Amino acid sequence: MNNGENAVPLLAARDLAKTHGRTQALRGASAELRAGEILAVTGASGSGKSTLLHCLAGIVRPDAGSVTYGGERLDRLPEKRLSGLRRGDFGVVFQFGQLIPELTALDNVALPLMLAGSSRGDAQARAGEWLERFGVRGQAGLRPGEMSGGQAQRTSLARALVTGPKVVFADEPTGALDSLASEQVMTALVHTARDSGTAVLLVTHDAQVAAYADREVRLSDGAVVPTGVTA
Numbered sequence: 040m041n042n043g044e045n046a047v048p049l050l051a052a053r054d055l056a057k058t059h060g061r062t063q064a065l066r067g068a069s070a071e072l073r074a075g076e077i078l079a080v081t082g083a084s085g086s087g088k089s090t091l092l093h094c095l096a097g098i099v100r101p102d103a104g105s106v107t108y109g110g111e112r113l114d115r116l117p118e119k120r121l122s123g124l125r126r127g128d129f130g131v132v133f134q135f136g137q138l139i140p141e142l143t144a145l146d147n148v149a150l151p152l153m154l155a156g157s158s159r160g161d162a163q164a165r166a167g168e169w170l171e172r173f174g175v176r177g178q179a180g181l182r183p184g185e186m187s188g189g190q191a192q193r194t195s196l197a198r199a200l201v202t203g204p205k206v207v208f209a210d211e212p213t214g215a216l217d218s219l220a221s222e223q224v225m226t227a228l229v230h231t232a233r234d235s236g237t238a239v240l241l242v243t244h245d246a247q248v249a250a251y252a253d254r255e256v257r258l259s260d261g262a263v264v265p266t267g268v269t270a
């Protein structure tokens with residue numbers, strides 16, 4: 040993997056500004072994610088981490104600045120193309136997994152494949168392999184409410200990765216877990232991302248979780264703290 044300074048970024052935010060109502064969440068934030076890289080975005084509560092992730096994932100449009108993905112201006116794409124790109128190239132995991140409560144773990148993971156056109160049988164077979172990778176094959180028939188937090192979160196990771204995305208956006212993926220479950224989820228995420236060459240943008244306030252990343256950018260008051268500066 041080339042993490043050198045000259046590597047062309049897969050995804051880049053430049054000078055982003057975003058205001059929610061009266062709150063300016065981002066004020067000149069810039070960050071880059073290279074192909075296959077695991078980048079941690081850290082910072083105090085309210086520093087703008089989730090807003091930066093949402094802008095980079097094309098979930099929220101910035102008020103100013105640019106988001107470039109593979110050389111294309113993501114922030115200028117029409118909604119239809121943006122949602123196609125999000126479905127095809129991006130996977131997301133949030134703090135509380137957001138699995139569909141009525142579906143089993145297997146069907147939750149199979150769903151993105153079926154939405155992309157796979158037959159139910161093929162989708163379930165692949166979903167089963169991904170549950171196996173994340174150590175939750177034994178929970179395939181359970182609904183999210185019947186699993187532990189860590190099992191549900193590993194199922195969410197399987198769902199985010201099953202379509203082979205180029206980037207996974209993980210917003211506090213271990214925020215609701217104890218330290219053992221957190222370690223299992225992070226180990227599973229990092230191993231799988233490395234195996235498949237998937238880049239990961241990881242938002243966390245936890246230094247132990249950030250330590251799994253190749254690189255860290257720290258936000259303070261809506262902007263990135265320059266390296267070497269203590270905020």
Ligand SMILES: Nc1ncnc2c1ncn2[C@@H]1O[C@H](COP(=O)(O)OP(=O)(O)OP(=O)(O)O)[C@@H](O)[C@H]1O
Nearest residue numbers: 059060062064083084085086087088089090091244
């Ligand atoms: N949809 C929204 N409506 C109003 N204010 C918002 C909204 N989203 C975020 N904010 C505000 O913008 C600022 C940045 O929020 P953001 O969630 O990006 O920070 P964060 O660093 O991820 O925080 P945390 O670690 O607490 O999740 C905060 O002051 C927050 O209250």
